[in-house]
Each structure stands twice: as structure tokens, then as C-alpha cells.
Amino acid sequence: MKIDKSARIFVAGHRGMVGSAIWRELQRQGYAHLIGKSRSELDLCDTVSVQEFFEKERPQFVFVAAAKVGGIRANDTQPANFLHENLQIQSNVIHSAHLFGVTKLLFLGSSCIYPKLAPQPMKEEYLLSGPLEPTNQWYAVAKIAGIKLCEAYRRQHGCNFISVMPTNLYGPKDNYDLETSHVLPALIRKLHEAKTADSSKVICWGSGTPRRELLYADDLARACLFLLNEYDEERFINVGFGSDLTIRELAEIVQRVVGFCGELVWDVSKPDGSPRKLMDSSRIFALGWRPEVDLEAGIRLAYQDFLNGPWARENKQKIQKPAQMA
Numbered sequence: 018m019k020i021d022k023s024a025r026i027f028v029a030g031h032r033g034m035v036g037s038a039i040w041r042e043l044q045r046q047g048y049a050h051l052i053g054k055s056r057s058e059l060d061l062c063d064t065v066s067v068q069e070f071f072e073k074e075r076p077q078f079v080f081v082a083a084a085k086v087g088g089i090r091a092n093d094t095q096p097a098n099f100l101h102e103n104l105q106i107q108s109n110v111i112h113s114a115h116l117f118g119v120t121k122l123l124f125l126g127s128s129c130i131y132p133k134l135a136p137q138p139m140k141e142e143y144l145l146s147g148p149l150e151p152t153n154q155w156y157a158v159a160k161i162a163g164i165k166l167c168e169a170y171r172r173q174h175g176c177n178f179i180s181v182m183p184t185n186l187y188g189p190k191d192n193y194d195l196e197t198s199h200v201l202p203a204l205i206r207k208l209h210e211a212k213t214a215d216s217s218k219v220i221c222w223g224s225g226t227p228r229r230e231l232l233y234a235d236d237l238a239r240a241c242l243f244l245l246n247e248y249d250e251e252r253f254i255n256v257g258f259g260s261d262l263t264i265r266e267l268a269e270i271v272q273r274v275v276g277f278c279g280e281l282v283w284d285v286s287k288p289d290g291s292p293r294k295l296m297d298s299s300r301i302f303a304l305g306w307r308p309e310v311d312l313e314a315g316i317r318l319a320y321q322d323f324l325n326g327p328w329a330r331e332n333k334q335k336i337q338k339p340a341q342m343a
């Protein structure tokens with residue numbers, strides 16, 4: 018299905034890293050009628066407000082990029098929030114999309130839906146074939162419920178709702194809070210602060226041996242628009258970069274990009290999480306989509322975004338005082 022450039026398109030979560038990347042890509046491709054609501058304007062956990070919003074705005078297409086997200090520690094320490102908020106957001110948006118006749122909806126999941134020890138690379142059919150990784154099982158269960166909701170509304174009501182599983186993501190508007198962030202923004206901030214404070218070492222979490230696949234958010238956004246136009250199947254579809262690396266190798270790239278010459282110390286009291294999460298993206302590759310941003314180039318863009326944003330400015334103020342290094 019080809020989407021008209023004047024269609025009313027709602028991006029749930031348009032201020033987040035993924036939602037804002039989708040918004041930029043929609044604008045770049047000339048879609049003229051975009052709808053986005055900040056959290057203070059519309060609480061997606063509130064069923065009545067979400068239904069009223071759909072009734073008033075009547076979006077024709079919906080991207081569900083709103084979610085409570087975080088890195089390994091946030092997932093591990095806030096299980097109730099990750100499960101409850103994500104279940105609420107997605108069921109409110111998906112049910113309202115059905116009630117108000119949305120033409121097509123795209124739901125975004127996560128690679129953590131796959132079993133902790135799934136064979137690599139992970140194919141779509143490995144869903145629910147083994148136990149989940151304990152640190153993020155709550156988020157994973159919510160995302161699996163989101164996939165199943167889309168399938169259920171398709172089967173029972175004939176809705177064209179599709180699900181897309183991205184690998185680990187990074188890019189503009191990432192979260193640099195060291196307690197709740199994912200590994201890449203954490204490494205960018207820690208290494209930048211260490212360089213600025215002339216520290217000799219930085220503490221990284223875990224053993225450094227887990228492998229991760231990372232995709233730049235704007236590449237995911239291109240994939241999402243491509244799939245909204247081209248993909249109508251019930252089966253969800255993986256979107257990955259196509260190769261992975263160890264966390265230690267990732268940290269070494271960040272060292273190079275940031276220009277930090279000190280030592281990386283691995284704190285093995287912190288969890289490693291899944292040993293490996295490499296997606297098998299052959300289905301979307303066969304449809305003709307490919308990532309465009311190479312990892313080191315993407316990390317350079319992300320570092321620039323960090324330097325231009327509030328986290329680095331806060332850091333500049335902080336280092337007037339004696340520097341604190343993690």
C-alpha cells in the first residue's frame with residue numbers, strides 16, 4: 018500500500034529517539050499532516066484520553082514508537098514500570114486504532130523478545146522458543162504482548178496492524194543518564210567526562226564480552242516508512258544492522274571517537290545480560306532495505322549530538338567543581 022503524502026499520520030512518542038527519527042524521515046519524504054502530542058498534552062497510559070484523542074484527530078496511519086525504555090539496569094530495577102506502562106501504552110493505542118478505523122498501524126518491539134540463548138542470528142520464528150533474559154523479561158513480555166495484540170486485531174477485526182522488531186538502537190536524542198541509559202550513550206558520556214576531567218580510567222559494566230548489534234535510529238526510521246508502505250504481513254519482521262561486536266570492541270570505538278586515552282576497567286559485579294543479540298534481518302534485506310549509517314560514523318554523529326545537547330552542558334557546569342568520575 019502506498020501512503021498518500023496528505024494522510025493524517027500519528028507518531029506516538031514523537032519526542033523520543035525513535036519517534037523523532039520517524040518524524041524527521043516523514044518530513045524529509047514530504048508527508049504533510051503529522052500529528053504528535055507531548056506527554057503533558059496526552060497521557061498514553063490514560064485510556065479515556067487516548068480514545069478522545071483518536072476520536073478528535075482521526076489519524077489514518079499510526080506509528081507506536083512510545084514506550085518506557087532503558088538499559089540493562091533500568092530494566093532490572095523497575096520491573097513493574099517496564100511491564101505495566103508498556104502494556105498500558107500499547108493496548109490503549111492499538112485498541113483505539115481499531116475503534117477509530119485506522120488504516121494501518123506499525124508497532125515497534127525489541128530484540129529482547131527472543132530467548133536469552135536463542136541461536137544466532139535470531140530468526141523471527143525463534144519467538145517463544147525458550148526462556149527470556151531475566152534482566153529485561155518484563156519489557157520483553159510487554160513487547161511480546163504488543164506483537165500478539167497486533168496479530169489478534171488482524172485476525173478478529175481485519176485490521177492492518179504490523180510489528181517491527183528493531184535491534185539495539187542509538188542516535189540523536191538518546192538518554193545519557195548513567196543509571197537508566199543503554200550502553201552506547203553511557204560510554205559516550207563516561208569517556209567524554211573522563212577525557213574532560215583528565216581521568217586515567219573509566220569503569221564499564223560487566224565483562225565486556227557480550228555481543229550487541231547496533232542500528233542508527235535514522236536507519237530504523239527509514240525502515241519503518243519503507244515497511245509502512247511495503248509490508249502487510251501478520252508475521253513481525255526483524256530490522257537489524259547485519260553484524261555485531263563485543264561491548265569491549267564498542268568501548269574501543271567510543272574511545273577513538275571521543276579521544277579518551279585512559280584505561281577501561283570492567284566491573285564484573287554488574288550484569289552482562291544476554292550473551293549475544295544478533296538479528297537475522299534477511300527478510301527485510303530481501304525486500305530491498307539496507308542500513309546506511311556505518312557504526313563508527315553513527316557513533317561520531319551521536320557524539321556530536323551529545324556535545325550539542327543538555328548532558329554535555331550540564332557536564333561543563335559540573336566540572337567547574339572537582340570532577341566526579343564513574
Ligand code: GFB
Binds near residue numbers: 197198
Ligand atoms: O545497552 P544495555 O544497557 O542493554 O547493555 P542490553 C548492554 C551491555 O553493555 C551489557 C554493558 O552487557 C552491559 O553490562 N555495559 C557496559 C553497560 N558498560 C555499561 C554502562 O555503562 N551502561 C550500560 N547500560 N551498559 C537492553 C534491554 O538490554 O536492550 C532493553 O535491557 C532493550 O530491554 C534494549 O531490549 C534494546 O542490550 O543488555
